[in-house]
Amino acid sequence: MKRHIALGTAVAALLAVTTACGSDEPSTADEVSQLCDDLRAVQSSLDEISGASFDPATTTKDGAEETLTNAQSDVQSALDDAGDVGESVRSTLSDAFDTFKATLEAIPSDGDTTLAEAAAEVAAAGAEFRSTWESTLAELNCDTPATTEAG
Numbered sequence: 001m002k003r004h005i006a007l008g009t010a011v012a013a014l015l016a017v018t019t020a021c022g023s024d025e026p027s028t029a030d031e032v033s034q035l036c037d038d039l040r041a042v043q044s045s046l047d048e049i050s051g052a053s054f055d056p057a058t059t060t061k062d063g064a065e066e067t068l069t070n071a072q073s074d075v076q077s078a079l080d081d082a083g084d085v086g087e088s089v090r091s092t093l094s095d096a097f098d099t100f101k102a103t104l105e106a107i108p109s110d111g112d113t114t115l116a117e118a119a120a121e122v123a124a125a126g127a128e129f130r131s132t133w134e135s136t137l138a139e140l141n142c143d144t145p146a147t148t149e150a151g
Helices: 002-020 027-052 061-082 085-103 114-140
Strands: none
Touching: 027 061, 027 085, 027 114, 061 085, 061 114, 085 114
């Protein structure tokens, strides 16, 4: 919770400083808007492994890891393009991705194993990831379509 308050304070401070100082560089508001657009673009793939579309009976460990890795790469690119705003949320989202990925990697598998065998652990990790993802977007004031957690 403290991390989210600090994130909100950092974003508010960045908005105030950038608004007060005119420049030809993109404003913090523009950076936040672009970051929100980029993060929303990743949302649908994340729904497959941590949202309403997640089905542990049909989702394989390898498929979930691949989706998570691709989404993490897309988010890192978005954060890289977002300047100071991206830096303010990088750690929060990186930690969430790393925790979820570690849970998936800990599941023994031959590659085709579905996540049903580890449903409780994956559901808990997915819910924690989803919570961090959604609260980060809320801190940035990103409008997102309503989603529901798997479970």
